Amino acid sequence: MxxxxxxxxxxxxxxxxxxxxxSPELVAGVINAGMVGSIASGYLSLSDCEQFIQRVIALSSNRFILNLFIEEPRKTSLRYQKPNKIIEIEQQLGIYEQDWFEVPPTIAIHDYLKLVDKYQIPAISTTFGLLSQDVVKELQLNGVKVLASINSQIEAQTALATGIDGLIIQGCTAGGHQAGFAHERQNPLSTLELLQQVRALDRDVVLIATGGIEVSDIHAYLNEHGVDYVQLGTLFMLSELSTLNSSLREFIASKSSSDISMSSAITGKSVRGINNQLMRELDVAEYPFPIQHYASSYLRAKTKSLGQFEYAGIWLGEHQSYQALRFDDLINDIKKQF
Ligand SMILES: Cc1cc2nc3c(=O)[nH]c(=O)nc-3n(C[C@H](O)[C@H](O)[C@H](O)COP(=O)(O)O)c2cc1C
Known part of the structure; x- marks a missing residue:
């Protein structure tokens, strides 16, 4: 225990x-297997986020961490001119509709914290930023644990100064966006290298390692490298309980680690995923994150729905293989590491 x-x-x-x-079924499956789930609030409306939370609780319990994006507040939705290169690709693919895009307003942290209170959510984690010291303290007084995602030793120090309970130490091999907040440059550190730097700070907080971790690495991370928890993304995403459809699964299964790269041109922030035509053709971000994310989101969503995966954004960590494991088999393999 x-x-x-x-x-x-x-x-x-x-x-x-x-x-x-x-899917709520995936998060609930993890919780029901005796592990800890996470709910990603990013890009969801507040009501969709609340429905997701309700569904997970109905299927399992509230043993999950609610993940929050920390962004510069936007009070209203804003309209921007779409970058020419993105328009050109949309035209070539015959999916072009308009030369502008919208960025929605941000959801106030306070509104998420009301959900934390309402559903007695036991922990939250932040991505792309930190909560203030006062908010951290208030959450902790209410029994909520607070975690922050970091990509460098400096970010770890900055995050710890806010009084948080733990760090999500994300190496450069992680799928999806680099979740830190202080650096423009690409993170050069593997999960293990970053972990060593953070451990050198010698602080008694919960350490969570994430990024490119295989099931067979779990035992060493927990027993030799001194982390309290291992966090797995891609491996769970490949199981049948995620929302990926069968043609996308087949496309992913045909890839190997040499097909995976990092790009900051697609969303304005370093993101790891399949090195497809989109990654190769888009070489500069016209806008910073998250504006560039919204600039390319119609293109990525449309091509994904049409099965044109060469122009979709398919985020994956660096792994030996992308063959999916059935959810129950993955859970059993993980349990064998204990
Ligand atoms: C499709 C995808 C979406 C992600 N979205 C988020 C997110 O919303 N918040 C976050 O903190 N990390 C996000 N990440 C990063 C993961 O939390 C985690 O760091 C990463 O999956 C670990 O690497 P792995 O996939 O090799 O296990 C995402 C990763 C992927 C693959």
């Missing part, structure tokens, strides 16, 4: 993954 963060049978966390890949 582990209780450094939340009471669980296994110190394994299913990673938050925004962008519609997680």
């Amino acid at each position: 582990f209780n450094k963060l939340l009471v669980s049978d296994y110190n394994i966390i299913q990673a938050p993954m925004a962008g519609g890949v997680l």
Whole structure:
């Protein structure tokens, strides 16, 4: 039994993954297996986020971490001119509709915290930024654990100064966006290298390692490298309980680690995924994150729905293989590491 963060049978966390890949059934499956789930609030409306939370609780319990994006507040939705290169690709593919795009307003942190209170959510994690010291303290007084995602030792120090309970140490091999907040440059550190730097800070907080971790690495991370929890994203996403359809699964299964790269041109922030035509053709971001994310979101969503995966954004961590495991088999393989 582990209780450094939340009471669980296994110190394994299913990673938050925004962008519609997680299903409530997947998160609940992880929780029901005695592990810790995560709900990704990123890109969801507040009511969709609340419905997701309700569904997970109905299927399992509230043993999950609610992940929040920390962004510069936007009070209203804003309209921008679409970058020419993106228009050109949309025209070539015959899907072009308009030369502008909209960026929705942000959801106030306070509104998420009302959900935390209403559903007695035991932990939250932040991505792309930090909560203020006062908010951290208030959450902790209400029994909520607070975690922050970091990509460097400096970010770890900055995050710890806000009084948080733990760090999500994300190496450059992680699927999806690099979740830190202080650096423009690409993170050069593997999960293990970053973990060593963070451990050198010698602080008594919960350490969670994430990024490119295989099932066969779990035992070493927990028993030799001194982390409290291992967080897995891609491996859970490939199981049948995620929302990926069968043609996308087949496309992913045909890939190997040499087909995976990092790009900051698609969304304005470093993101790891399949090195497809989109990654090769888009070489500069006209806007910073998250504006560039919205600039390319119609193109990515449309091509994904049409099965034109060469122009979709398919985020994956660096792994030996992308053959899916059935959810129950994945859970059993993970349990064998204990
Ligand atoms: C499709 C996808 C979406 C992601 N979305 C988020 C997110 O919303 N918040 C976050 O903190 N991390 C996000 N991540 C990063 C994961 O939480 C985690 O760091 C990563 O999956 C770990 O690497 P792995 O996929 O190799 O296990 C995402 C990753 C993927 C693959």
